Amino acid sequence: MKIWIFQGNPIRFDVDSYLLDNKEITWSMRQKYLVSDVQIGDEVFIWRSDGDEKGSGGIVARAKILSLPQVYVNDEDSSKYWYEDVKEPYLAIELVVLEVEVENPLKRLDLLQHELLHDLPILKIKNNTNYLLDEQLGEVLLEEWNRHIQLSQSNKSTVLSIPAASTIDIIERYEIHAFPNPRSYNFSNLVTFRKKGGAMRALYKVVDTFIMDVRKGVVESKIEQFSNDVQNRIRKYVYERSNDFGFERSEYQFWILQFEKSLPHEPRSIQTYSSHVYYMYEDLVSGEKNVGISSNQITNSEEDHIVNFDKVISEIEIAPIQETEKKQVIKSRIGQSSFKKVLLAREKKCKLCGVVDEAFLIASHIKPWSVSNNEERLDVNNGLLLCPNHDALFDKGFISFLENGETVVSDRLDMNTMQFMNVQSTMKVNLSEGQREYMKWHYVHIFNES
Ligand SMILES: [Zn+2]
Numbered sequence: 001m002k003i004w005i006f007q008g009n010p011i012r013f014d015v016d017s018y019l020l021d022n023k024e025i026t027w028s029m030r031q032k033y034l035v036s037d038v039q040i041g042d043e044v045f046i047w048r049s050d051g052d053e054k055g056s057g058g059i060v061a062r063a064k065i066l067s068l069p070q071v072y073v074n075d076e077d078s079s080k081y082w083y084e085d086v087k088e089p090y091l092a093i094e095l096v097v098l099e100v101e102v103e104n105p106l107k108r109l110d111l112l113q114h115e116l117l118h119d120l121p122i123l124k125i126k127n128n129t130n131y132l133l134d135e136q137l138g139e140v141l142l143e144e145w146n147r148h149i150q151l152s153q154s155n156k157s158t159v160l161s162i163p164a165a166s167t168i169d170i171i172e173r174y175e176i177h178a179f180p181n182p183r184s185y186n187f188s189n190l191v192t193f194r195k196k197g198g199a200m201r202a203l204y205k206v207v208d209t210f211i212m213d214v215r216k217g218v219v220e221s222k223i224e225q226f227s228n229d230v231q232n233r234i235r236k237y238v239y240e241r242s243n244d245f246g247f248e249r250s251e252y253q254f255w256i257l258q259f260e261k262s263l264p265h266e267p268r269s270i271q272t273y274s275s276h277v278y279y280m281y282e283d284l285v286s287g288e289k290n291v292g293i294s295s296n297q298i299t300n301s302e303e304d305h306i307v308n309f310d311k312v313i314s315e316i317e318i319a320p321i322q323e324t325e326k327k328q329v330i331k332s333r334i335g336q337s338s339f340k341k342v343l344l345a346r347e348k349k350c351k352l353c354g355v356v357d358e359a360f361l362i363a364s365h366i367k368p369w370s371v372s373n374n375e376e377r378l379d380v381n382n383g384l385l386l387c388p389n390h391d392a393l394f395d396k397g398f399i400s401f402l403e404n405g406e407t408v409v410s411d412r413l414d415m416n417t418m419q420f421m422n423v424q425s426t427m428k429v430n431l432s433e434g435q436r437e438y439m440k441w442h443y444v445h446i447f448n449e450s
Contacts, residue, residue: 002042003138005059005122005131006095010051011083016102018081019046019061026078029069029091030129037132040065044095045141047122048105058105062145063095104152106145116140143404158278158294159203160188165196167245171257174237175204181211181253190260190281198268203284204257212254214238214247230256267291339363339383347385351429352407353422355387362391366438368446381434389421400447403436405429408443411450 006027008015018025027044029035046061072092074082111117117140121131133141162179164171171177171193192200208230212222218238223231234254241247267284269277269291278294340363349356364384367376376382386394393399398410407427409418418424431439 002037002039003133003135003142004042004044004065005047005120005133006044007047007049007122007129007131009049013082013084015046015048015060018078019097019100019102023097024066025063025095025097026072026092027095028072028129029093031131032091034130034132035069035091038065038069038093040068043138043142045145046097048102049126050108055107055109056105058107058109058111059145060102060105061097061100062149063097065093066096067094069093099149101149101152106148111144114144117144158188159190159192159281159284160276161192161194161200161279161293162276163198163274164193167241168193168195170237170240170244172202174233174240175257175259176233176237177255177257178214178237178241178247178252180249181251188278191255191257192263192279192284194268198272199266200263200268200284201266202262203260203281205260206255207258208256210254212252213250214242214252215250217242226256261285265289269293339365339378339380340385342380343383343385346380349385350387350390351384352390352427353387360387361385362388364391364395366435367441368395376438379434379438381432382438384435390423393421393423394442395446397446397448399423400443401429401431401439402443403431403440405431408447408449410448412448 008018008027010016027046029038042065044063044065045059046063048057048060050057069091070093071089073089074086079086108123111120112123116137120133120137120141122128125131162177177191177193189206190203191206192203194200208226210222212219218235223234226234234256263284265287267289273293279291280294283291340361343363344358344361350361355361362385364386365372365377366382366384369377372382384394390399393413398413400408402408405428407423407425407429409423409425413421413423
């Protein structure tokens, strides 16, 4: 599979609408010397040039090639996207659009800063339509795009909603939110806070985060990186909170907020939630007073899971049994059932081999239960769904995964066993941002190279 960049000029035709309206598109093939390189199935990044808006240029979509280059004449459907009359037949390729992100492209200016991608041919020769990338650059670009689009799309659609009750005033006054670290929030670009009763009155962007031990007040070295305004807000927040309801633990994660949008209609859900939930951005700004939480199944079962976990823990903490026994009881009551349920909602099959039968899937902790703290034990990111073979290998440190998802296999595993157990070092898995952190730990502490 080859990777290409095809460029379009928004002055000549409406690149954005064309990509948003159509699943199948046609792109001209002007670099004749590349015609014989085109293969069906090749990947194409669609690049929208600056046009009138300087600095706006970059990749706005990813597509796949459906046809070899052929002579094409604009029909009515495609003509409406053109700002000029194109009557002549031209050589073109059909593509299927896989992902579109016209509002937040992977920008030329950012690619210029990238240690490898600044070598992209389109950054050197600006006016071609078709660029063929060499293999390494293509793969790096694909990775960079995946990261970009994941971040951009997850942040656009969901808003993290945090119950703040009586603390909402201090949060909104200083535009600072602090909570004990770690916590199982998924980081979200947009956040809102719920008053008592569940109403929300504003949306905030999270512009920066840092972790600080607050036992002795503000640690100046932790905040000196910020503007004077932000520093002052942090100081006042910590001062006021210390005098008010205080900090119940030592290490806190701070989110620096920036006012984004007020919600004068104060939307809320009919049901009240005691934990954080996610809403769809569109729902919150729709003007409707009653809004449902995001239908995202993962969120719901994660909520159940956390509530359930807290309940079991508190029951067992007060039970008249030995400390060591407590751990076992907690583990057996929570370890599999609800943790697995949550993981199944996410993954549905063995990460490595694709076994799908739930009866044969084991929900493993990446960082083992025995050395995890309570937060880590219930953190879904610390979970991995594996079949019994792969679970055993992972658990005993015969295999682990690198940050990019590549499988590493211990030298202790001979070729026969590897074949029998269906393991190859060429296997690759997708790890979420959260899983990567735990996986680093597994690689360092559990994986046994030789
Ligand atoms: Zn497996």
